[in-house]
Amino acid sequence: METGDGSWKVPALIMLGLDLGPRPMMIERARVDWLKVTSKEVEIPADAAVKNDETWTNPITERTAQALRRWLEQRETRPKYDETDLLFLTREGNPYTSGPLKRVLQGVLDEAGIEYSDRDISWYSLRHSLGAQLVREGNLKQVKHQLRHKSIESTFKYLHQSSDEVRGNLDKIS
Numbered sequence: 001m002e003t004g005d006g007s008w009k010v011p012a013l014i015m016l017g018l019d020l021g022p023r024p025m026m027i028e029r030a031r032v033d034w035l036k037v038t039s040k041e042v043e044i045p046a047d048a049a050v051k052n053d054e055t056w057t058n059p060i061t062e063r064t065a066q067a068l069r070r071w072l073e074q075r076e077t078r079p080k081y082d083e084t085d086l087l088f089l090t091r092e093g094n095p096y097t098s099g100p101l102k103r104v105l106q107g108v109l110d111e112a113g114i115e116y117s118d119r120d121i122s123w124y125s126l127r128h129s130l131g132a133q134l135v136r137e138g139n140l141k142q143v144k145h146q147l148r149h150k151s152i153e154s155t156f157k158y159l160h161q162s163s164d165e166v167r168g169n170l171d172k173i174s
Helices: 009-020 024-029 062-075 098-112 124-137 140-146 152-158 163-173
Strands: 041-044 056-059
Touching: 009 024, 009 056, 009 062, 009 098, 009 124, 024 098, 124 140
Parallel strands: none
Antiparallel strands: 041 056
């Protein structure tokens, strides 16, 4: 998954969003040395963490690690990154914040032909999607860890069951 201009930045950014569900501020703060692509992990230091004060080590997929490797190779050739260890910069050379991240996500959806005018799309959409998907896999502790929640109560908001799922469970017990 490479963008039309040959850059791996947007694919790496989106894949990282899908694997980690990072808040926009985490993308804004993300540093190259957080990446442990060989072991397929991202280590977020305590002093950079958002809404918690622990160092977090989170797994990423091989697909994401590969995109990040390719992005890191390309990043080395981009002059605007010469004086910074920030992982991602906007076209203007600024760290990503909520607005630019939303525009990146909308651009990807536009390019894929996915209609979203009836939805409230933001960078948090990736976080909520990851949480909901992991909950469907059934392990709340994994969801809590991957989304870096301090308490399991924060994770509960991702517990949504469809009427068909509830009906299926009712049929099983009746």
